[in-house]
Amino acid sequence: MSFVLEKVVPWGRSYEEYVVMFALTGTDLEKSILGCGDGPSAFNSRLTRRGGKIVSVDPLYQFSAEELESRINETYVTVLEQAKKNKDEFVWKNIDNIGQLGRIRMDAMRQFLDDYPFGEKQGRYVVGELPMLEFPNKEFELALC
Numbered sequence: 001m002s003f004v005l006e007k008v009v010p011w012g013r014s015y016e017e018y019v020v021m022f023a024l025t026g027t028d029l030e031k032s033i034l035g036c037g038d039g040p041s042a043f044n045s046r047l048t049r050r051g052g053k054i055v056s057v058d059p060l061y062q063f064s065a066e067e068l069e070s071r072i073n074e075t076y077v078t079v080l081e082q083a084k085k086n087k088d089e090f091v092w093k094n095i096d097n098i099g100q101l102g103r104i105r106m107d108a109m110r111q112f113l114d115d116y117p118f119g120e121k122q123g124r125y126v127v128g129e130l131p132m133l134e135f136p137n138k139e140f141e142l143a144l145c
C-alpha cells in the first residue's frame with residue numbers, strides 16, 4: 001500500500017456523530033459491524049465498550065499510535081484553519097462553531113488513540129483498503145462506509 005503518513009490528514013468523528021450520520025438504530029448497533037474507512041474515529045472504541053461487535057478497516061492502521069498521534073497534532077491546527085476559512089460551506093446544524101468542532105473531533109481522536117493499541121491486538125483495527133477486503137463472505141451483518 002502506498003500510503004504515506006506525511007500526506008495523511010487524520011480526522012475522526014465521535015460515536016454520537018456516527019450514530020446520526022448513519023441513522024443507526026438500537027438494533028443496528030447490536031449487529032456485527034464492519035466499519036470501512038473508520039480512521040481515527042471513536043466509534044469502534046465506544047461501541048466495543050458498550051458491548052458491541054465491530055471491526056474497522058483503514059489503510060491508516062498500518063501506523064503506530066505514536067505516529068498517528070503526532071500526525072494528528074501536526075495537522076489539527078491546519079484543518080481547523082481551513083474549516084474556519086470555508087465555514088460558510090458547512091451546514092452548522094449539529095455543531096455550532098469551529099471551536100466546538102475542534103473539541104468534538106479531538107476528543108473523538110483521543111478516544112481512538114487510547115483504544116487503538118488494545119483494539120489492534122484484539123483484531124478490531126485491521127489494515128485494509130477498499131474495494132477489496134480480505135474477509136470471508138457474510139462475516140458481518142452490517143457494513144458502514
Ligand SMILES: C[S@@+](CC[C@H](N)C(=O)[O-])C[C@H]1O[C@@H](n2cnc3c(N)ncnc32)[C@H](O)[C@@H]1O
Pocket residue numbers: 011012013014036037038039040041057058059060128129130131
Ligand atoms: C475523513 S476520514 C473519515 C474517518 C471516519 N469514517 C469518520 O467519519 O470519522 C476518511 C478515512 O478513509 C480512509 N480511506 C481512504 N481510502 C480508503 C480506502 N480505499 N479503503 C478504506 N479506507 C480508506 C482514510 O484513511 C481515512 O481514515
